Amino acid sequence: MVGKVDQETLARVLAGTGASSTVLGVGPGYGEDAAAIELGEQTLVISADPISLAAERIGTLGVNVACNDVAASGGDPEWLTSVLLLPGDADDAMIDAIVADLDREARSLGATIVGGHTEYVDQLERPLLSLTAIGTTDRFVPTGGADPGDRVVLTKGAGIEATAILATDFAAELDVPDDAVSAAATFFEEISVVPESRILGAHATAMHDPTEGGVLGGLVEMAHAAAVGIEVERSAIPVRAATEQLCAAAGVDPLRTFGSGALLATLPEAQVDETMAALDDADIEAAEIGRVVEREQPGIELDGERFENAPRDELYALWE
Template sequence: MIGKISRDFFEENIINRIGAVRKEVVMPPKNGVDVGIVKIGNKFMAVTTDPLYIDTSFGFEKAAWFALHILLSDLYTSGIPAEYMSIDLNLPLKITDNEFKEIWDVINSECIKYNIEVVTGHTARYANTEFPMVGGVTLMGIGDQYITTQNAGVGDKIIMTKSCGLEASIILANTFPEYVRKNIGKEYFNSIIDKFYSMTCVNEEQLAIKYGIVNKVTSMHDATEGGLLNSIYEIGSASENGLIVDYDKIIIDSDIEKLCSLFHIDPLRSISEGTLLITVKNECADEFISILNKSGIHAAIIGEILEQSHGIKIKKAGNTELILPEKDQFWDAVGDGIKRGLK
């Protein structure tokens, strides 16, 4: 299987073998939760780790920005801003000093922007390493309170931002630009390319933190591996609740829909960094939608958290059906494109 391991593999091989159990770890690894939480005195430390993903089709500057924002988007779902970074760079032999400088200049400037200090790390060139996976990053932050997908509660409204299929469409357009431009047209192609810097959830997460976590915003989850529907499933599963989403209210940009159709993938089942799912107390939902929209972030209420007995479902064309976890369709599209020699 390409991409993240399956839920079953995680639960069978990892979740029950995570070393010593420590009482201060209040949020250990769990499917559908983006962070770990450690209680330190009266404070809580949020921690997240991901590969350093440098996709050279973006160019080194954009690739470094995106690599860091994948991490930032995860950590901010806790309601705790990032403060500290540990970074491991296992670079390919072919990377030049100037290319490394491009990457590091962006990481440094973004860390200054978000008030993050690099506290430790490792940097080296090694044989048999290759882009895009060239290391790993851990981000940490400390706060007075936190949220995870476990905190979504019955009656909460589910808000999504931007569009599903966002990351998949942008990566495919950058990886196979000639094919995409030829088959969907220059206007649609340029529209997708121009969405690059929307592949972050930090702006809306900062608004959520300012608006109020716990009592107003109850959880946040970015729609990455498996896309929007997998992330919806993870919210229901992690919080041990049911939920219902309305297909007609899900945001799908027309250009993204067109590109996903070209590669025969479902935008609801394809990786979508930059798309944030937010559960909000019912009485706060309309107000928070207004805050997001006034800040230039397209958002919509797409569903509601229900009692667990209702199951995790989507309403479409007057019918409801269960949402089940499925593998991300993006990876097969990339593999098929490479196999076909698309440019």
């Protein structure tokens, strides 16, 4: 089996680990992007994420998925630790490419790689990268803060990360024109959600970085974290033409696959117009896609179809 453990298994893991701390503001929980540690007037925000399957540009993905979780919690990512596990036959070219990616992406975000670990593991067929991102904020925004009546906003579009992966790792297997593949590969440059997080974080009641399981999975996690329902319409969710084209060729639903590069946020209705205008002024695409409602059983409704569990990411089938 590949991918995140199910909600019940995660609950069992979390119940069996951890220790109390008087400065822990937000700890581990289903759907939560990061932990919050209260340090006086500032909150320390910490998150960790692995990249275990994508082969190309894993440094780019690794830095951004870790920093995105800090940003989606209202923080500015400042420091990173990097754990890089390499196949036993990894050559200098592979190592140099990953290191160059890591350095370039960290610098572009103003973050510093302050430590980590690197080793060879003969049992690996591809490199495995795990980064921990650390930042600070004076307004922590949880995944689970959505209130009934809030509106749901999505930046950029669904399947941004998956589109980039398809264009690099699987291009040879897809019946897609070369120009579409080239355009889709540029989506790696849009994986960061730090800019929109800074705008949305001023008023958002909740923010979430939809990674594995895509926008649909991210919405389910937000609903469970806040114990609410979320109603959305597929037609309201932006999907770029390149994403539609590559996902169709791969047999993947853009709403159910890796979504880094987009940011989900819930906003009080009174703040939507002002916030959308600010995003537009910053040349950040965004759309209002749904609303938060009261529900006894948390979950989402997509065009009337109910989802109480996050879907398995449909891109995994291509690696199996």
